[in-house]
Amino acid sequence: MKQDGSLCNNLKSIRTRLGMSQQDLANIAGVTRQTISGVESGQYAPSVAVSLRLAKALGCQVENLFWFEEDLPTVEAVLTKPVKSVQQLRVSLARVGGQWIAYPLVGNDAFRVEMIPADGEAGEAQSKTGTNKVQVRLLDDMDKLHNTVVIAGCTPVISLWAKATERWHPQLRVHYNFANSxxxxxxxxxxxxxxxxxxxxxxxxxxxxxxxxxEALAGKNAVLITIGVWEEGLLVAPGNPMGIKTVTDLVDLGATIVNREPGSGSRMLLEQKLQEEQVPFQILKGFDRIVHSHKDVALSIVSGIVDAGVSTASIATAYGLGFVPLRRARYDLVILKEYLEEAPVQQLLSTLGHRLVQSQLEVLGGYDISKIGEVVASI
Structure with a gap:
């Protein structure tokens, strides 16, 4: 029987999550592999008997496998950034401070290494009313979305921490938004x-x-919890062939740099060091050449486009580059106190002291994590 165009299924995603091939599932459910393929591709609407067999084989309810498109729930969410009109706007969702927040999966934000699955599809923003609110048709389980912690930051430690945490709390999801400080x-x-x-x-x-x-919180209460102290400095070519030791050497040796965007800790460090050594910003070659991540700084040097850029010792190690230390900086997590009682946030923070998390950070290099998890300020 040909499938109704409004009938949806997630048979493939559940099957692959369980490590089954189409033939494996067909054998367990007592159907043909062609039946599995037809259902997954939307070319075949299974009978009640086949639907029950498939649900039993996968250990779930029929409703978890099949649904009508019009039955998908919607929620009202706030877009984090304006987006040009697109036919289908894929978003990630999380519940923050009592409201749904929608993070557009557009351009570089749609990828880490692989494309990020969407939690929902958003309609047009209500721009006429002066808000960024949108209606989002959910594509994932509500419970999963409620159990999401969202972190913004720029250190690779966050992704390592998130992956380790999800091993102890499989129902917890950590959504990492890359952003400067x-x-x-x-x-x-x-x-x-x-x-x-x-x-x-x-x-x-x-x-x-x-x-x-x-200065930024304007009366809101927050705690600062430290991750550790990392080494910041200049990334240079392997072996430091130009012999760069200070930011003044960058000018004296005619080196070309790549810089980070305003608001980043790396850019602030460079500007502060230039001011200390009384070097005008604009005489430094490449001061206005901007990239937006530690990775991009490293890749600019690896490719030979520039001679140096500010990042961390761990990034230098990861890319096999030379490193000129300039400062040790403390990396902190800032959390509003009202979020500390939320179960997903508690689960995430509880793993900071776990040995497996600490081992991941230690092997990364360039970090002193002896005080990881300590509250360094309450505001």
């Missing part, structure tokens, strides 16, 4: 994320992160 903090203030990661130094107070958080 100030962008992450602003995202927290706008209610778009649960946690912001940052590594900003205030030369006036000699403190890390705390002055920036106090």
């Amino acid at each position: 100030m962008a992450a903090l602003r995202s927290l203030c706008r209610g778009e994320v649960h946690i912001a990661g940052m590594h900003l130094y205030d030369p006036q107070t000699g403190e890390y992160n705390i002055p920036f958080v106090k």
Whole structure:
């Protein structure tokens, strides 16, 4: 029987999640492989008997396998950024501070290494009413979306921590938004994320992160929990063939750099060091050549496009580059106190002291994690 165009199924995703081939499932359910293929492709609508056989073979309810498109629930969510009109806007969803937040999966935000599966499909934003609210047709389980923690930050530690955490809490999902320190903090203030990661130094107070958080939160209460202290400095070609030792050497030796965007800790470090050594920003070749991640800094040097750029010792190690240390910086997690009682956030934070998490960070290199999980400030 040909399948009704409005009948949807996720047979393939459940089958592959269980490590079954089409033939494996066919053997267990007592049907042909062609039947499995036809159902998954939408070319065949199974009978009640076949549907029950498939559900039993996969250990789930028939309703988990098949549904009508019009039966998919919708929620109202707030878009985190404006998006040009697209026919289908794929989004990730999370519940933050009592409202649904929709993160557009567009351009680079649609990928990590592989394409990111969507949680829903959003309609057009209600721009006429002056809001970014959209109606989102859900493509995943509501329970999974409720059990999501959203972190914004720029350190690779976050993704390592998230992967390790999901091993103990399989129902927990960690959604990682890549953002520089100030962008992450602003995202927290706008209610778009649960946690912001940052590594900003205030030369006036000699403190890390705390002055920036106090200024940005505007009366909101938060805690700062440290991940560790990492080494920041200049990435250079392997063996440092130009003999770069300071930011002044970059000018004296005619080196070309790549810079990070305003608001990033790496850019702040470069500007502060240039000011300390009384080097005008604009005489440094490449000061206005901007990339938006630690990875892109490293790749610019690996490819020979530039001679140097500011990043961390762990990134230098990962890409086999030379490293000139400039400063040790503390990387903190900023969390609004109102989120600390939420079960997904508690589950995530509880794993900071676990040995497997710490082992992942230790082997990464360039981090002192002796105080990981400590509350360094309450604001």
